[in-house]
Amino acid sequence: MSYYTGRHGSLLLDGNTIAQVQNWSVSSSVSLLSIKTLAETDDRFIADGRTTTGSCRVLYYQETPGVKGSNNASTFINKVIKAREVGGDFYQGATLAQGPNGTNRSSLRLKIDDGTDDGLYIEMRVIITNITMTMAVGEVLAADITFQSHGAPQFVNI
Amino acid sequence: MPFPDLVPTARTFESGDYPVKTFKAQNGAETRILYGSNRTNMKLSLTYANIFDADAEQFLDHYDEVQGTFQTFSVGGTDTTRGGWEGNKDALGAQSQGSRYRYESPPQVVQVRPGVSSVTVNLIGVL
Amino acid sequence: MSVYLGTFGKVELKRKLDGRLVGKINGNDVNTAEKRFSFDFDQGQLITGDRITIKEIDGNALDFISSYTDSSVTKYINVDEAGGIRLYNSFANAVNGGTANAPALSTGSNLNVQVTIENKRRLLAQVSSYEINTERESVDTTVLSDNFRQRISSLISGSGRFSAFWEYAGDDSSELPNYLLQLILRTKVGSNFAARLYIKDSNYNPSGVAIRNNDQLYYKVEGIITAAAVQFSPSDAVQITADFITTGPVELKVDLEVPFALTQEDGGKLLEDDSSEEIGIVGSGTS
Numbered sequence: 001m002s003y004y005t006g007r008h009g010s011l012l013l014d015g016n017t018i019a020q021v022q023n024w025s026v027s028s029s030v031s032l033l034s035i036k037t038l039a040e041t042d043d044r045f046i047a048d049g050r051t052t053t054g055s056c057r058v059l060y061y062q063e064t065p066g067v068k069g070s071n072n073a074s075t076f077i078n079k080v081i082k083a084r085e086v087g088g089d090f091y092q093g094a095t096l097a098q099g100p101n102g103t104n105r106s107s108l109r110l111k112i113d114d115g116t117d118d119g120l121y122i123e124m125r126v127i128i129t130n131i132t133m134t135m136a137v138g139e140v141l142a143a144d145i146t147f148q149s150h151g152a153p154q155f156v157n158i
Numbered sequence: 159m160p161f162p163d164l165v166p167t168a169r170t171f172e173s174g175d176y177p178v179k180t181f182k183a184q185n186g187a188e189t190r191i192l193y194g195s196n197r198t199n200m201k202l203s204l205t206y207a208n209i210f211d212a213d214a215e216q217f218l219d220h221y222d223e224v225q226g227t228f229q230t231f232s233v234g235g236t237d238t239t240r241g242g243w244e245g246n247k248d249a250l251g252a253q254s255q256g257s258r259y260r261y262e263s264p265p266q267v268v269q270v271r272p273g274v275s276s277v278t279v280n281l282i283g284v285l
Numbered sequence: 286m287s288v289y290l291g292t293f294g295k296v297e298l299k300r301k302l303d304g305r306l307v308g309k310i311n312g313n314d315v316n317t318a319e320k321r322f323s324f325d326f327d328q329g330q331l332i333t334g335d336r337i338t339i340k341e342i343d344g345n346a347l348d349f350i351s352s353y354t355d356s357s358v359t360k361y362i363n364v365d366e367a368g369g370i371r372l373y374n375s376f377a378n379a380v381n382g383g384t385a386n387a388p389a390l391s392t393g394s395n396l397n398v399q400v401t402i403e404n405k406r407r408l409l410a411q412v413s414s415y416e417i418n419t420e421r422e423s424v425d426t427t428v429l430s431d432n433f434r435q436r437i438s439s440l441i442s443g444s445g446r447f448s449a450f451w452e453y454a455g456d457d458s459s460e461l462p463n464y465l466l467q468l469i470l471r472t473k474v475g476s477n478f479a480a481r482l483y484i485k486d487s488n489y490n491p492s493g494v495a496i497r498n499n500d501q502l503y504y505k506v507e508g509i510i511t512a513a514a515v516q517f518s519p520s521d522a523v524q525i526t527a528d529f530i531t532t533g534p535v536e537l538k539v540d541l542e543v544p545f546a547l548t549q550e551d552g553g554k555l556l557e558d559d560s561s562e563e564i565g566i567v568g569s570g571t572s
């Protein structure tokens with residue numbers, strides 16, 4: 001019998017393993033519709049829809065001073081926090097696309113290493129909905145990231 | 159095709175009135191003339207929330223069969239349209255007064271999710 | 286291999302003030318016969334033995350001191366039970382009190398003043414034990430897939446405790462333990478102090494290496510008294526304990542004996558402006 005701990009966890013963003021991930025979590029909830037009629041005493045339901053959200057915490061680090069590096073917290077941060085694009089005088093925005101090559105969404109795989117090649121995983125197309133970075137006395141700079149799945153997960157092997 | 163035998167999830171009922179004409183003199187005195195012996199104009203509003211589309215379709219089919227607001231019909235029994243009502247069946251009905259229901263307005267169908275809709279039906283009792 | 290005994294440890298305390306006191310000296314609060322005056326701020330902020338500097342905020346002369354024309358004065362004080370203050374030129378005179386050594390006062394005008402305290406470091410008398418703890422916080426940086434917990438160093442904090450036999454009078458050169466009990470009760474200007482807690486003092490040398498005879502090793506801290514207690518029972522000596530936390534760096538100073546010291550031409554020690562600290566070279570026995 002095998003149990004899994006944080007030692008077995010990892011996270012892949014757009015196919016690349018992200019370094020210094022301190023935790024990830026995923027939550028899938030199903031909303032209900034009541035079909036209880038006037039003649040009934042107890043609630044009856046049908047499933048209405050499903051929402052899959054999650055979060056992760058990635059420590060911010062630099063391997064080499066002056067070099068942001070890749071496949072780390074910066075990768076997440078740069079998907080959401082972007083400098084304004086060069087445009088007309090009145091254009092002050094930046095693209096909301098988060099995926100590779102200008103696509104809207106990223107691919108996120110939450111993985112459990114069970115010793116097999118692919119391991120156990122949930123892979124979904126996600127939009128990052130929030131990134132919070134906190135610099136505080138006595139704490140390591142980290143990015144707290146929340147994301148929401150676009151549709152049902154693409155692959156579920158868990 | 160009878161009115162669909164489904165128990166609603168919400169129901170409102172207005173009991174209508176007898177055909178009364180009221181005359182009021184300048185001194186405030188009121189005179190009323192009763193023109194008939196049957197109560198009419200009762201309104202029954204039925205809501206069927208989150209029902210399957212196949213059930214919702216029955217209302218649309220029935221509305222079409224009775225030619226919209228034209229024909230009258232009787233609604234279901236105690237266990238269906240009046241389900242949950244523990245008083246006399248007649249109290250919510252129109253037939254005891256010689257009336258029958260017809261559609262006051264077309265059924266309203268709100269799609270909730272694939273395969274599931276909510277339907278609201280407004281009926282009015284007429285002689 | 287040597288063993289060092291606590292018998293030769295000591296604690297030196299330096300009085301400090303968290304901020305400054307601002308208030309008034311009213312002319313009619315000066316008692317010329319008793320050579321005593323008072324400030325209009327709450328009692329308990331100043332403690333007998335404090336070396337205070339009174340500065341007239343508007344630059345007026347502190348004329349409540351007879352024949353004094355400067356706007357600032359630095360003196361030791363004695364505070365009586367009613368909050369009355371006498372000024373003295375030495376710590377010994379201040380703790381002994383009385384009118385004999387206090388300068389004459391005169392009924393002057395109302396003065397707006399600020400008061401600061403900066404004392405010389407003094408031996409804390411009657412200390413039976415002390416402890417100082419330094420604690421290093423760490424931040425957990427363990428990440429997924431790690432087999433061993435990873436940590437990096439974070440902040441350092443210090444705390445400790447003085448234990449001493451209670452005494453309030455009879456020594457006019459050292460700080461007495463009763464001062465710690467008074468210190469925690471100061472409401473407006475905190476319970477700050479600076480201290481040196483010696484692990485090895487000069488003239489104590491279990492190592493047997495002659496050149497190490499006058500080495501000094503001590504913790505240098507600034508702190509706040511956070512708790513003070515008196516243990517009073519019929520069969521035991523009255524003891525006090527005072528807990529403190531540090532408010533800044535905790536330094537473990539290693540003062541090795543070297544024959545260099547800054548001296549004046551006459552061989553006297555160089556002192557800072559306020560005479561509270563001797564000036565020397567690091568490792569020379571003074572700092």
